Amino acid sequence: MSTDPKLDVRSDPPARRHELILSTYHELTPGTGFELVNDHDPKPLFYQFDAEYPGQFTWDYLESGPEVWRVRIGRPGA
Structure with missing residues (x-):
């Protein structure tokens, strides 16, 4: 069981989701x-991370649909 905080964006408007996810990422410590x-x-989000933060994030699928997708997004250690 993961101790990472969860960010469930399913009830947020699609236009706001990337903003929420990126602000959560920016608050992470290494x-x-x-x-x-x-x-x-969230494949388009992966491409955005890859373009804006190459080598500065980790992306691990924990569950891949069809109803729910869970991805652990991390900031690598120093």
Whole structure:
């Protein structure tokens, strides 16, 4: 069982989700992460992270649909 905080964006408006996720990422200290819970595969978000923060994040699928997607997004340790 993960001790990472969960960010469930399923009830948030789609236009606001990336903003919430990115602000949560920016609050992470090195070596920590959070679990994103979403209602679709957040692949476009992965591409955004990869373009804006190359090598500065980790991305691990914990559950891959069809109803719920869970991804651990982390900030690598120093």
